Amino acid sequence: MSADYWSSSQRTKWQVSREALEENRRRLIVLEKKLVQSGLIKDQPHIRYDANMRIYLHTLLVKLGRRLNVRQVALATAEVYLVRFLVRVSLREINIYLLITTCLYVACKIEECPQHIRLIVSEARNLWPEYIPQDVGKLAEFEFYLIEEMDMYLVLHHPYKSLIQIRDFLEGNSSLYGFTLGKDDLQHAWSLLNDSYITDLHLLFPPHTIAIAAIYISIVLRKNLNIIRAGAGSDSNKYTDSMKMQIDDIVSITGDSTIRSSTNYQSHSHSIDEDTIKIDRFMDFLNHSHVNLNEVIEATQEMISLYVAWDRYNEGQVRKALQFMLLGR
Amino acid sequence: MASSLLTIGPYRHRKDVSRQQVLLKYLILGYIAAGTYGKVYKARYKTVLGNEGDESDHVEAVDPLRMPPKFDVNTGDEDVQFFAIKKFKSDNHLSAKAAGAAGQNGHDINGNEIVHYTGISQSAIREMSLCRELNHKNITKLMEIILENKSIYMIFEFFEHDLLQIIHSHSHPEIKPIPEHTVKSLIWQVLNGVTFLHKNWIVHRDLKPANIMVSSDGVVKIGDLGLARKFNNPLQSLYTGDKVVVTIWYRAPELLLGARYYTPAIDLWAVGCILAELLSLRPIFKGEEAKIDLNNKKTIPFQKSQLQKIFEILGTPTTEMWPNIQKYPDFFIFHQLFVHGNPTTYSPNLSKWYNVIGGKNKNCLGLLRDLFQYDPSLRISADEALVHPFFLENSKVRENAFEGLNVKYPRRRIYTDDIDITSHNNNFNTGKRHNDEAAGRKRAR
Missing domain, CATH: 1.10.510.10 (Transferase(Phosphotransferase) domain 1)
Structure with a gap:
């Protein structure tokens, strides 16, 4: 239903197992081979839907979204549409720039902040003049195919709402669980969620699981930041508590990404003790919550490995490969 | 090759050859109502009709797009399932203008209609997305949606x-x-x-x-x-x-x-x-x-x-x-x-x-x-x-509201003057006289 994730099409129709996802992607590779054999597309095996590509697509979408000043939720919806579409369609049989624009166009309508088709096409053309056809009919045509490919299931439930709900719940029950999510925790978790759309998480797990993973990472990250800060000694004032996630910092905790393992760190700093207590209390809350902890761990690991990949991200490489494929130069 | 990719050529081709076609699956019996949104048609599965093996396939081969109903629709037996197919009027001035520019009143030199994609209206998007999520015994059930040849067909259960x-x-x-x-x-x-x-x-x-x-x-x-x-x-x-x-x-x-x-x-x-x-x-x-x-x-x-x-x-x-x-x-x-x-x-x-x-x-x-x-x-x-x-209070609510009622309501009237569901020029305005309010209904009788 539209109010309820549990009976939503997102869960009943579009939530898949990792195995099913992999199977679908194998089928796509077979499809690509067939398309190449029948001469419909050129053989460009280096165009792959890998982390590099996914980060690139994400940045394109965010760029267009910023230009149009669309709400975060519309952006998030567009990202899920993109991932869903690419479960069934090969990157190599479409124009990815037109796809991104179409995803955002449909998402804005669904999230009740519609953008005029002419405006969105002209903004996209400003960003990518060589890839976006001037004729708005091309975008309108793709809209049909995008919606069809998703089997006309368009309503989504995002973890942002779960994040706010958990924050509010913890605030309302602070005497029971002994901690709340501060403004910074919330901001960190929020930006982690923004990035989570690069991954497959939204096809694999319910929104609250992803929200909890984001909270977990931001609490642990905070602890790690504090450790780094404590280690840096007098240099600590250099550190600014920026809203933006520091990739290196997250990478640095991948070593002990298993839940709870980071609590073995014994520090003498008072603030670190507080952080450790906070993590413990959050774990208490999770244990009470009946949330599937294995899924939370999986989601946490996937988000962390995203940042590892991001560290090696090479935008120019992807851009050039796509240019070669789409324009033949 | 490159330009075909830019306009999603390879993908579009792959999808178009395998698309479910509304007229291969459904037989249009007539239309029920028309309005500013478009038109609602009454239909049934085609396969029910073809009781002699591939007879229906044969008929479709002649002209799948313009086949008139070839039997009296009101003799239908009770266990045939009917559908109400809502077709959205393809929106707005954009298409009309583009068609006008092509001359020939929106037809090409072979007399085929020229239709352009114009973007799905906000209300069609809402109805599609909401109906796809909803499932309740007191809400009309959406069976499927077919997107075909620049048209949206929403197939609902039909109610008499x-x-x-x-x-x-x-x-x-x-x-x-x-x-x-x-x-x-x-x-x-x-x-x-x-x-x-x-x-x-x-x-x-x-x-x-x-x-x-x-x-x-x-x-x-x-x-x-x-x-x-x-x-x-x-x-x-x-x-x-x-x-x-x-x-x-x-x-x-x-x-x-x-x-x-x-x-x-x-x-x-x-x-x-x-x-x-x-x-x-x-x-x-x-x-x-x-x-x-x-x-x-x-x-x-x-x-x-x-x-x-x-x-x-x-x-x-x-x-x-x-x-x-x-x-x-x-x-x-x-x-x-x-x-x-x-x-x-x-x-x-x-x-x-x-x-x-x-x-x-x-x-x-x-x-x-x-x-x-x-x-x-x-x-x-x-x-x-x-x-x-x-x-x-005493007289309780019943699951069958007609229980104990000795009135037989007439079946929904259908109109057969304009039943080409695939046409983009459906005359929505003449349809309007059959529409909505009781006055229109009275005249139609």
């Missing part, structure tokens, strides 16, 4: 009756009231469906007798979610985007006073109007709609006549009845027209109205009163209404 038609057959040729237990069961099921919508944060915004279907076994099915939308996180007021909602006779007073941030309570007002209409067999507030000035579409006209009809029965609202009335955008003009310098302010008259139509049930009158609360924050909610004393 609707409340407008039921009201009509009780008032023509002579008046014979609908038994109270039938009214009770119908309206309870309407409220049950509305409760479901509201629990899902959906406000329907176009409840009226014509949009409430009833199956032949007496189950209410709320239809036409073309104006429905979610209201759980409106960052913009609901007013933005859709300035006018709800057919005039069923429009709540807060909408008539220009409310920007209205609530699901507008649906309950409409349910009140429907209940009153089931009881009296005519619209309770039958105002004259002030039309939008086509030269000045931005100004929404003040609906004086409609408000007057409401006040004549419910009384001119006062700040005692409706504390926030002064905050509505059109309060001033209301005050000018109906209070200030107006010698005849109306006093509440609902119980008199109820007596005149022959009503005897205090609980029923009570429910009407609760649904017709002026102040939307005091108006009864859908789930509260489900347990109203009217529904709990």
Whole structure:
């Protein structure tokens, strides 16, 4: 239903197992081979839907979204549409720039902040003049195919709402669980969620699981930041508590990404003790919550490995490969 | 190659060869209604027809797109499943202009129609996406959606009756009231469906007798979610985007006073109007709609006549009845027209109205009163209404609203003059005479 994730099409129709996802992607590779054999597309095996590509697509979408000043939720919806579409369609049989624009166009309508088709096409053309056809009919045509490919299931439930709900719940029950999510925790978790759309998480797990993973990472990250800060000694004032996630910092905790393992760190700093207590209390809350902890761990690991990949991200490489494929130069 | 990729050529080709075609699956029997949104057709599966092996395939091979129904549609047996296929009118001026530019009145030199993609309208997107999520026994069920050749086909379960038609057959040729237990069961099921919508944060915004279907076994099915939308996180007021909602006779007073941030309570007002209409067999507030000035579409006209009809029965609202009335955008003009310098302010008259139509049930009158609360924050909610004393007293609500009723309602009339569902030039305007309100229906008979 539209109010309820549990009976939503997102869960009943579009939530898949990792195995099913992999199977679908194998089928796509077979499809690509067939398309190449029948001469419909050129053989460009280096165009792959890998982390590099996914980060690139994400940045394109965010760029267009910023230009149009669309709400975060519309952006998030567009990202899920993109991932869903690419479960069934090969990157190599479409124009990815037109796809991104179409995803955002449909998402804005669904999230009740519609953008005029002419405006969105002209903004996209400003960003990518060589890839976006001037004729708005091309975008309108793709809209049909995008919606069809998703089997006309368009309503989504995002973890942002779960994040706010958990924050509010913890605030309302602070005497029971002994901690709340501060403004910074919330901001960190929020930006982690923004990035989570690069991954497959939204096809694999319910929104609250992803929200909890984001909270977990931001609490642990905070602890790690504090450790780094404590280690840096007098240099600590250099550190600014920026809203933006520091990739290196997250990478640095991948070593002990298993839940709870980071609590073995014994520090003498008072603030670190507080952080450790906070993590413990959050774990208490999770244990009470009946949330599937294995899924939370999986989601946490996937988000962390995203940042590892991001560290090696090479935008120019992807851009050039796509240019070669789409324009033949 | 490169340019074909830019316009998704390879992918489009792959999809087009394997697409499900609406006319290969469904046989169009005629159309049921037409309106500004498009047209609704009655259809059945094709395979049912082809009882001699591949006969239907053979027929389709001749001309799959323009096959007329070749049997009498009214002899259909009871166990055939019928569908209502809603086809959205392909939007807006863009396509007309582009087609005009091609000369030949939108046809190419071979006489084929030239159609262009123009972007799916907000209301079609809403209806598609909401219907795809909803599953409830009192909401029309969406079977599937087919996107084909630049058209959207929404395939719903077909229902033989609707409340407008039921009201009509009780008032023509002579008046014979609908038994109270039938009214009770119908309206309870309407409220049950509305409760479901509201629990899902959906406000329907176009409840009226014509949009409430009833199956032949007496189950209410709320239809036409073309104006429905979610209201759980409106960052913009609901007013933005859709300035006018709800057919005039069923429009709540807060909408008539220009409310920007209205609530699901507008649906309950409409349910009140429907209940009153089931009881009296005519619209309770039958105002004259002030039309939008086509030269000045931005100004929404003040609906004086409609408000007057409401006040004549419910009384001119006062700040005692409706504390926030002064905050509505059109309060001033209301005050000018109906209070200030107006010698005849109306006093509440609902119980008199109820007596005149022959009503005897205090609980029923009570429910009407609760649904017709002026102040939307005091108006009864859908789930509260489900347990109203009217529904709990002796004669109980029935799952089959027709139970114990010895009236046989006629089947839904269908029109066969324009049944080419694939045409992009469906004559929606001539269709309109068969549409909606009772007047049109009378003429069609």
